[in-house]
Amino acid sequence: MKKVDYIIVGLGLAGLAFVRELEKNNKSFIVFEDDSQHSSKVAGGMYNPVILKRFTPVWDAKRQLEIALPFYKELEEKFNATYDIPMDIGRLLTSIEEQNNWFATSDHPLLSDYMIPKIETKTYTGIESPFDYGKLTKTGRIDAKILLNDYRNYLVENECIYFEAFNYEVIQFENNIVKYQDVEAAKIVFCEGFGIKRNPFFNYLPMREAKGELITIHAPELEIDFVLKSAVFILPLGEHNFLVGATFNWKDKTNNPSEEGKNELVEKLDKIISVNYKVIDQVAGIRPTVKDRRPLIGTHPKLPQLAILNGLGTRGVMIAPTVAKELYKHIECGETLRKEIDIARFD
Ligand SMILES: Cc1cc2nc3c(=O)[nH]c(=O)nc-3n(C[C@H](O)[C@H](O)[C@H](O)COP(=O)(O)OP(=O)(O)OC[C@H]3O[C@@H](n4cnc5c(N)ncnc54)[C@H](O)[C@@H]3O)c2cc1C
Structure with a gap:
């Protein structure tokens, strides 16, 4: 049995941003990716803090850009590539x-x-x-297609990605851990974009x-x-x-x-x-847009081993790095999530 801290389901912008948090904090992980969704790969990738219909500020944009631009810069340095x-x-x-x-x-x-x-x-x-x-x-x-491709190759080299569909039915819950096939983990973080619809634990959320x-x-x-x-x-x-x-x-x-x-x-x-x-x-x-146009972040109301990072909507490039940090601190340090992004608002 392979023991890791986290299983991550989905390597779009959400999964990538969370995996980066894990790497920075020396946590081990395995990613599952089945290429069923394409949002991050096809995205225009634009970042822009102004709503151009009415010339109003995008929600939370200033904070997001302050975190996102250094985030992509760091990845450019890591892979010696240009994404921004x-x-x-x-x-x-x-x-x-x-x-x-x-x-x-x-x-x-x-x-x-x-x-x-x-x-x-x-x-x-x-x-x-x-x-x-x-x-x-x-x-x-941000050229998300090239970034995701580079990141994928890097995870392949480090043997921490499985290219297969995650099967929700076979998760075993044991005390504070989960077992999935040959992997034992403390947590599973679901980052499936629209793939959430297949997820029996979180498909109650109003995407x-x-x-x-x-x-x-x-x-x-x-x-x-x-x-x-x-x-x-x-x-x-x-x-x-x-x-x-x-x-x-x-x-x-x-x-x-x-x-x-x-x-x-x-x-x-x-x-x-x-x-x-x-x-x-x-x-x-x-x-993956949400009824109230805010991200879907948090842990499952009944199963604390399961968490979600989704609902990045039309602006995944700007939002993903900020909410990945917030979810990580919530899980690992018990920090309270902002009400507007916490999935508890739909309990
Ligand atoms: C046409 C278009 C234009 C856009 N333009 C912009 C833009 O200019 N700027 C911007 O910021 N945003 C833009 N967006 C939005 C942006 O793409 C999204 O906010 C973001 O990509 C969502 O990322 P995600 O990781 O949550 O989802 P996704 O990118 O959908 O990633 C989810 C991943 O999970 C995998 N997955 C799902 N279920 C499973 C499973 N059971 N097992 C294994 N793997 C699974 C999927 O294959 C996928 O790789 C655009 C989107 C579209 C469609």
């Missing part, structure tokens, strides 16, 4: 009223570090911008998952070096390739790219750009 790609965001403004709102909110104490308090009037080939842009700075994108699709286009004449945000975002990937997204679909629960998703994105894109382009890729995943 700083990139400004240009919000295409649609009226004089929006211009005024941009000015009015740009000195908000939580936003003034990011919202540049002037209107950007530069024009770009193939983009109509009669009301110009509001620009955000200190924003960017309101939202499928999202993205396309990649090749547009040789498009010359933007910032993320353009309008009805969709257009994110430069280099070599005139751009990521365009994303859709929100609350009915389709599959990870498959759809014709409907592509058409929706193309239709919206055609209203923003008038240059030629070709769709060269399409991906889809299910965002």
